[in-house]
Amino acid sequence: MIPRYSRPEMVAIWSPETRFRIWFEIEAHACDALAELGVIPKDAAKTIWEKGGAAKFDVERIDEIERVTKHDVIAFLTHLAEFVGPDSRFIHQGMTSSDVLDTCLAVQLTRAADLLLADIDALLAALKRRALEHKDTITIGRSHGIHAEPTTFGVKLAEAYAEFSRCRERLVHAREDIATCAISGAVGTFANIDPYVEEHVAKKLGLKPEPVSTQVIPRDRHAMFFATLGVIASSIERLAIEIRHLQRTEVLEAEEYFSPGQKGSSAMPHKRNPVLTENLTGLARMVRSYAFPAMENVALWHERDISHSSVERMIGPDATVTLDFALARLTGVIDKLLIYPENMERNLNRFRGLVHSQRVLLALTQAGVSREDSYRLVQRNAMKVWEQGKDFLEELLADAEVTAALSETEIREKFDLGYHTRHVDTIFRRVFGKS
Amino acid sequence: MIPRYSRPEMVAIWSPETRFRIWFEIEAHACDALAELGVIPKDAAKTIWEKGGAAKFDVERIDEIERVTKHDVIAFLTHLAEFVGPDSRFIHQGMTSSDVLDTCLAVQLTRAADLLLADIDALLAALKRRALEHKDTITIGRSHGIHAEPTTFGVKLAEAYAEFSRCRERLVHAREDIATCAISGAVGTFANIDPYVEEHVAKKLGLKPEPVSTQVIPRDRHAMFFATLGVIASSIERLAIEIRHLQRTEVLEAEEYFSPGQKGSSAMPHKRNPVLTENLTGLARMVRSYAFPAMENVALWHERDISHSSVERMIGPDATVTLDFALARLTGVIDKLLIYPENMERNLNRFRGLVHSQRVLLALTQAGVSREDSYRLVQRNAMKVWEQGKDFLEELLADAEVTAALSETEIREKFDLGYHTRHVDTIFRRVFGKS
Amino acid sequence: MIPRYSRPEMVAIWSPETRFRIWFEIEAHACDALAELGVIPKDAAKTIWEKGGAAKFDVERIDEIERVTKHDVIAFLTHLAEFVGPDSRFIHQGMTSSDVLDTCLAVQLTRAADLLLADIDALLAALKRRALEHKDTITIGRSHGIHAEPTTFGVKLAEAYAEFSRCRERLVHAREDIATCAISGAVGTFANIDPYVEEHVAKKLGLKPEPVSTQVIPRDRHAMFFATLGVIASSIERLAIEIRHLQRTEVLEAEEYFSPGQKGSSAMPHKRNPVLTENLTGLARMVRSYAFPAMENVALWHERDISHSSVERMIGPDATVTLDFALARLTGVIDKLLIYPENMERNLNRFRGLVHSQRVLLALTQAGVSREDSYRLVQRNAMKVWEQGKDFLEELLADAEVTAALSETEIREKFDLGYHTRHVDTIFRRVFGKS
């Protein structure tokens, strides 16, 4: 996470201020439950909410205390006591630091997930708009980077829409996975705190109680979360690379929007570099890489060790901030993408009708010509196009063996691009629902 | 995937025989649909099922053809034609190789997922049985590898049960993700084949039609699948490492079952090595690593490139076979795990009552002693235990300042292990439901 | 490692036969040293070499024994005894299984490294030949996939040559890293065996004694080895992707050699897919992924745990066999690569001289025109090329403001491609040495 690739709202989730505020809320909600249970006075709980709620926590001060205590939660509680006064002794009763830390992480990750879901929604909206806009914009489909058969630019974007819809669903699952609360004490046995406290805090924070925490919330949840971010990043990479390909000098079927202020465009008008999508390719590599330490974090020793902590202090912000930035950047790219239908057409027609060779082959077979003969017929005409730059349709019409099997109308019909796009409606209905 | 770490049922899914059989079924189902649409004769479809269904495909022969054609699907179709005869020309009409390959992979992965789900079910059953058996077996909970507070061995296993229940749910999602069928032609536009064929084949094979395939099924699905396997592997690693720790010479609270035939046990009875769980640790590393190339496979070029293919030929079998083996091995380990409650008790009592120091501290605070004084009191008695091997309870009872705050009964009550386990029922209810 | 992507020589290194033969040699060399030290009779050592050397080990039989003993080395020794007779009791004295296993792995990995070094040498030879052949073949250099300035195809290949030369050097280091021998007993203290035995065996096998083994050879060595393979794989990926780009329909500056037998070429002559380099892209992902579990293997517990073993049983063959195959495949691709200088020229001239705009800009600046004015002048002429398809040179010559600063000769000179290639000799000298 570096400023260059960060957006403020996601960064804010990981600020010390936010963290301390969440810590406070966990402690205060726990006090409510403890008061309800009669463990601490109701007045104390009220005071804690009032004075703590109004407090402006001083990050510097907390850091200062931590340097002595070498313990972040104790440092915070010490500082909180400075605001709350004597009733502060009722705070954190029967709890362990991890109760606060892990529940806080759950709150932060769910908030991060909510931002990411909104990011995906914005991306989906942009993809849908551009997909509908270019539903019928014919372009050559490519396998292996080589021309195959026609498709439409809208279908390309519809695929991306479907893919990010899946990513959205996966993120919903992943969000659910990490949305749990643990207030269960030193080894998760609720030895010093009633399970009711956990239930109460969970409810207030929109989380579910963790069925079995062992001081910590089990890290398979976080592993799944970060692995899901890695998959989403990979889908970003796919779309980014598609655009980079389309912007290649020789292809130029689409282009990232180029703001007038950007240097270099003037003297070399062809030199508009797909820097945003190249950047997204790199960011995807980063987000993906964070899945690995997250998976290694699962196997904590016994009821817990703290090896996961440094990892999460890094990848918590790094993965979510970077993915948030990447999704927003990709949305911007799609939203303003310059699309060049005329270049698509020009590229499509590059081989003067050869793109239809498969259809002609099929038609010959269906007209009763043997597979071998059909091949031979298509091949000898295709070769004239390929080697001498002839026009495929004209050559076929001039080939007596071909016209013996297929009428001119039938042959011409095989060169109809509409043939390739007649099921686009079906595809769009599948992706976007009833139109 | 190597024989040593493989089980036959999962291996069979990836055999050439299985693959060719699935290919045949895809082709034959497609023929049914094509016949229904009137594209090919109904009799032909019938013949194809009959003759192809009865055929015993010769893997050697197909390989031989492939060496010439350098194309596996064409090699198979050529071989299939040798059984079907003239009607074979109606097979594969309007389809592309990837229609067969990708749909086949979906069938293989769903079958693999079903085996893995059954594996997890078996593991869950073993975990539940042992968890209930040791629900009340008290053991020390450890954070940082250091004694913390008591818990029960059943709670440890209940956590594992809850964790693998989550893994199961994730795998169900992942299975759904890869259970799609694509019969959509060279670039996914259904140019030469009606979408109805895809719907029909999907239905017959228990798959859903892929909303937008582009010759290939998008690889974000497979990335999510293999990432999920990686997370499951990480949970296996966690439990494996727990057992390895418990089997350490100095701990010896549990032990892998040791078959009498195994060498080495006799002369060095202490030298029973947790080789199965060590092995599981290694296997987990492997399964996890396969998630990476799967994620890199997502960003195929344009409508498809074939870079994913070699990866999947390897990790398809490697990841599923290894995980299947690992789950089964772990189930065996749990099922027969030797558990030593007496050693657990001995370890727990290692520090002569010190494990209760936190409760005493809390009690003093609740009795009105200031936090600082409480610490001091607990500390000075704890130090006698730590440094001179005294008994913590006796020291406390002999400390006038302590007894001024707490009665003997109150102090003794703090040494009750039942205190720590009184919420075990709640935990078990959360995990296993109403008991 | 699957047959499709394997070559026999590398596969043979990992066969059980090879492994048992190496085990035998380790044991027999150790016997020589033990005999020299007077620990065992010299005759026994001689007998062991004679009878064991002549033995044809029966893999099935060893597997059978292992199924009972659950110990591979004991199974082998039992089988070996069947050949050697009574003197077999002098074999393996004071040694531990890992002495045999780890030293054997070192022998296998060094042999694998030697094959890989030969593979790289073959690749380097192919690259050098083609680089020299195309030293002066002008082609457009591309940054961001966009035309930049001219370079030569030979320079592209010289870069690859330099890169694989570095890979070679890294592999030499990596080979050195894993070429150690350990015959040091249960925890590496030489308790039951004199260090001289290790020195002797090491010398005989072309290895160095491991300074401190702890039953096992430390796994940082292997981690470095597999990480190095991962880097080499990444360089393969780079060159593979370069070729895939060059073979794109719209670019077509180079093409994988296409054997006449390959189907599909005839009817769609443009449809020659870069399947070999796509395949290499996938294989690179696999080899890279193996670096991860290798790094996780480093942190074995105490003097050793056996978690590394399953990983190495897989990645040992998988990584080396796959990389060997990939290097050989890449060499074949480079060796027979179809290179199309005329297409390179056509692509280069796509923008009618615009490629020289930077030089004109620089010339104007050097002629005293301010940077801003220079930009303006170049830009207004460039735009006519870009938007109206004019010729850049002609436009400049017709621009009075330009000709006021630069003479026609000076302007024309800026369109000399030789300008861009005049340092190619320097580059080649750096890479290939004195020419």
Added chain:
Amino acid sequence: MIPRYSRPEMVAIWSPETRFRIWFEIEAHACDALAELGVIPKDAAKTIWEKGGAAKFDVERIDEIERVTKHDVIAFLTHLAEFVGPDSRFIHQGMTSSDVLDTCLAVQLTRAADLLLADIDALLAALKRRALEHKDTITIGRSHGIHAEPTTFGVKLAEAYAEFSRCRERLVHAREDIATCAISGAVGTFANIDPYVEEHVAKKLGLKPEPVSTQVIPRDRHAMFFATLGVIASSIERLAIEIRHLQRTEVLEAEEYFSPGQKGSSAMPHKRNPVLTENLTGLARMVRSYAFPAMENVALWHERDISHSSVERMIGPDATVTLDFALARLTGVIDKLLIYPENMERNLNRFRGLVHSQRVLLALTQAGVSREDSYRLVQRNAMKVWEQGKDFLEELLADAEVTAALSETEIREKFDLGYHTRHVDTIFRRVFGKS
């Protein structure tokens, strides 16, 4: 890279101030060379050094310019011109941004490598000191976490010393790999700049000229660098995990130094958590993970794409800062490690002599008892120790069948710990040289 796990000297390498200073030096050195070649006036070069050298670059100002130009190097040059005045037009002549960026990265990475080498040296010094101190401190060696045979604590540390010596050597290689300079223009052909400039700048900055750069320095170099850091991190993890194991409650053979200020120690004196080494375990996961995107960065498109840039902006600082911190932290841990020889002895004697069973077994065999009988004899006495807590030596001396084969002296001699440590000198000589 987060402040909590950062040290100022390494952080400083990655500050904007340092970066701009290096950029300036590259530009100024290039000007010297250009002046020498007569391309720009000598006075201009002098002025640039004087005015630029004295300048205090304003990071805010550069950022501000970059927000308009969207180009960092141009922003810097614009700002530099504000100091240098009219002669600034001679700066950067014939160069491309990457010439500056990549050469700067090389300078930063070599400086980072130098710090890391110093870190390793400090760690080696600590390891050596403690290794010599505990050369003869006997401790039990453990395989599989189970007691095996005695070794010394010094040997453990000597292994770590040898391992980090290897890491040092690898880092030296990796440093060499990234220590190159590129001043070669838009596609690396030196079209607008003489190769002499590159040679001059390289020399001045302690780098070597990159044999073939293609606008960028090839990224296999950086991949190797970060992969090497990943291997070093894995060695850190190994030593960290060793210490975590030794500090386990039941083992307690060593302990991280515990500063008096740390909370929690007082009431639960057994609760000293190995938090530093747990933290190192997590940091190692992070550093290792960065190797992956670095490897993915290798396959840039054609002469360059910019996807590597975002990755390096992150992992450049993240990997080096984290590893620097981790090495320093580990050095501190080793330096002050509390080592408990008496606990080592207690653990070693846990099974009342059973640790010597292997030696007795061997002695019986060597005394002519058959392997089977030897096993049986050792086993029946071992079992009395294991099951009834008897003393192994006493049982053996009381076993007539044993004493028939071995004299009391011979048997007693097998219980001599000195037997296990008699080759420690050899090991130390191998690691630390002549003592």
